[in-house]
Amino acid sequence: MPAAVQVSDVDVVALAEFLGSCPPFDSVPDDELARMAAHAVVERYDAGAVILDAFDSEVEELFVVWEGRVDIWVHPDRVTELPDETRGVGDLFGFVAAITEAAAGPRATAVGQVTVIRLPAELVAPAFASRRGARFLAQEVLSTNRRTVGMxxxxxxxxxxxxxxxxxxxxxxxxxxxxxxxxxxxxxxxxxxxxxxxxxxxxxxxxxxxxxxxxxxxxxxxxxxxxxxxxxxxxxxxxxxxxxxxxxxxxxxxxxxxxxxxxxxxxxxxxxxSTSAGAALHEQLRRANTVEELQYRYREVPRLVGDLMARGLASNRVITVHSALVDTLVRRAIQLVMQGRPDLDADAFTWLSLGSNGRREAVLSSDVDAAVAFADRTTADEIARYRPAFAEIIDVLTGAGIKHDTHGVSPVNPEFSRTHRQWESAARAWLSGPTKDNAVIMTCLLVDGRPIHGDLALPEVARVFGDLRLHPSTMRMLLAISVDRSDALRGRWRRKTIDLKRQALLPIANVARWAALSAGSVALPTPERLHAAAGSRMLSAEDADTLGDVFEIVQRTRLRHQLEQVEAGEPPSDVIALRDMSTIDTSVVNDAIREILAVQRRMANKAKFVPDLQDSPLV
Incomplete structure (x- = not known):
């Protein structure tokens, strides 16, 4: 736990002036303010440090926030949940417990780096005896009761x-x-x-x-x-x-x-x-004043995910909430970084979330997959000026706990920062030559792309992919990926671990993407894509329902596994050892993989009899 550092070089005159600006001390005479300042202790705390826990013991001091912000919990049974409120510069806390000499709370922790002033209770008690001080105290007690009683x-x-x-x-x-x-x-x-x-x-x-x-x-x-x-x-x-x-x-x-x-x-x-935690955390992320606070707030996300799971919310819904919080984190990171770079225009680019983030299926182990699109008038030199800012944004996200993509799917990479026209030209080249330059991989990434900052309309590159059905070579390549069973079958009979993403979830996502594109659907989330393609000539309604059920089951297993890893202080991953799974879970996951393989096999067989797929590399 971070410890407090006492600040010794304090300007007592400035401290007295500051206290005089804080209710109820704004009605205290100057000589009393000077005496309070002379006996004050100023301390600095790092992010997450517990400044006060007045539920465990009586306190004889009250606290004033001089710099930074402090999270406050006013009920002892809710200290593992999100804070009841956040207080900033000039706000007081702990005075009810100090004045009443009772262990009445609150608990207070630092949001980012915080400087607080500790004042002896007997020294400041007279300030609360005045009419203004009594009104201040009564309002605090009333608001606290409203927050803790009868919710x-x-x-x-x-x-x-x-x-x-x-x-x-x-x-x-x-x-x-x-x-x-x-x-x-x-x-x-x-x-x-x-x-x-x-x-x-x-x-x-x-x-x-x-x-x-x-x-x-x-x-x-x-x-x-x-x-x-x-x-x-x-x-x-x-x-x-x-x-x-x-x-x-x-x-x-x-x-x-x-x-x-x-x-x-x-x-x-x-x-x-009872679902307010997600909205509250969303709002806290959106209003974070500093990078440090943003990262501190986002570290509450795993706890929120666990809470939603414990309440019985379906895993696909939990993942949707989590993905929306990731969006908020990214947007605010972009805003904060760009505020520190006034020479760059934050509106000059559109940020595209790709992969699982683009499909709104981000989990605790998901990477940052992203690209940016600039206005067509932007030159290569101007784009290059933005890359250090993009690198800083990625660093902010990494510092919050989001994994950085190790394959270079990032706006820092020139391949993923282009003008709209360049993206359009590249997309047409990928469609005309799907076997060249990772064309199919890039197509899959961009088809799953979703703008979350800048121009939120459908990007030009997505419009190009809108007529993907008219490019049979690319569709055959995507089908080949969809029915490829090598990952699911690899080491099937001797494996000691299961990669839930690679062996179960990605095959379903690939099938859903291909089937939805075949049906002309622009849906992004895998369950929506399966629903849109259900009953098509390549994916029966029964198979679509089966894959949807399997997707939900495996995602729930994945989330539970990752939450257990986070609880144990381990980085969340998609690989789970069979020895760590119950017999029932092992059976369920193995059955799920068998269902996926069966659907893929039926799709591969159907492809042999569909006229425009007869030249598929599968047959």
Whole structure:
């Protein structure tokens, strides 16, 4: 545990002035402030250090944050969960326990490097005896009680709806929509587009209209979001939370089975939900002020993943939440690094998540697979100026606990940092010559690509791959990868370990990618791809369902294994020793691999009788 370092070279005058700016000390006479400063102890703590644990023992001091931020827990039964609040410069903590001389909490730990001021309780007690100090103390006790007493645990999105929705017709003007928002004290209005269909206008939409100097008589239909995130009544709060995280959304519409709008849920509503931890951590990552704080916050993710698994959330849902948190981490890392490089334009490039991150299937062992696309006017020299920033971003992610890709799938590599036109040209070359220059591997990576920073529209390279079905040579190569059984069969009868990713999950992902592309689907997550391709000539509905079930089972086994590794202080991996698996788990995984092999065998056999696949290298 990091230890405190006492700061000796303290300017007592500056310290007294600082204390005088902090309630309730702002009403204390100057001579008393000087006396408090003279008896104060200033200490510096590293990230994660426990500054105070007033649940275990009585304390005789209170604390003031001078520099940095501090996480606070106010309930002893929740210290293994996310903090109840975070306090910053000028905030006090520990004064209730110090003044009452009771082990009343809280527990406080450093977020990044923190400097705190320790003040003897008997010296500052008079400040709380004043009217202002008494009011300050009463407000703190009231807010603490509200956080710790009677907190309900809700599970359905229905329970998160607090008010009836505000709806306007699509012909309403922006001015009318703004008036309805103000009258209802809400940050949105829903726009009725048609039976069971709604758009959304938010306060951010209104600000955009004002900034663009558009007339307020403009119909809301011209500026609304046409595809707001939506869930149905009866959906779990976790599902609504996933919508918030996936889309970085300000609101989620809640409809009934007939499509009628019944309510709107905002991120703040998840505070009363048992799934609020994901939303809270998402928000903490998004608002991290420094790289150090961002990395510190992200280290809470494995604990959150374990908590969601323990609550019984399906593994694919847990992975979706985790992937959304990875997105938030990457976005904030980009923002923080680029803020420190004012000579570079953060909007000059689009960051693409590739591989499992692109498919929203990132787990604790997943690498950082990424590429960037620049505007076509960007020169090679200008792109080169950004690579040190990209390297710094990768370092930030690595420092947070994300593995760095060892195969060079990174914007630091010139192959993965190009202009849109260069990406388009490369994609066409890969399609015309799939046997050259790792063309199929690059195709698989880019087909799974998803923009998370910059221009979030479909990148040009993805549009090129949109007509992949018209390139039979590439499709045959992708099919060959999909039905290749060498990894699953390797060492099958004498193996002592199982690589869950290589032997089970990647084969399913490859089949799903090929089948979805064959069906013309643009879906990215493997379960969605399987659903989209179910019933096609190469993948029966039964086989698609089987692979979907197997994917879920193996992912759950993988997550449990990785959480156990993290708990033991080991790096998470995809390889699990058979001796570490129960007999039941071993049987389940072996059965899963057999099911995958059977589907691959049937696909290979079908390929012999499909006319446009008869020249496949498989037959």
């Amino acid at each position: 309900p645990t809700y599970t359905l999105v229905d329970d998160l709806i607090a008010r009836a929705p505000v709806v306007v017709d699509r012909s309403a003007s922006i001015e009318q929509a703004a008036s309805r928002m103000v009258a209802a004290d809400l940050g949105y209005v829903a726009v009725r587009v048609g039976p069971g269909r709604y758009g959304l206008v938010t306060d951010a939409t209104i600000r955009g209209v004002v900034a663009a100097a558009r007339p307020t008589t403009t119909p809301v239909a011209d500026v609304m979001s046409h595809d707001p995130p939506t869930v149905q009544l009866g959906a779990s709060a976790a599902e609504a939370l996933i919508k918030v995280l996936e889309r970085n959304a300000a609101f989620v519409l809640v409809t009934d089975p007939a499509g009628e709008l019944r309510g709107v849920v905002a991120p703040i509503d998840f505070v009363v939900s």
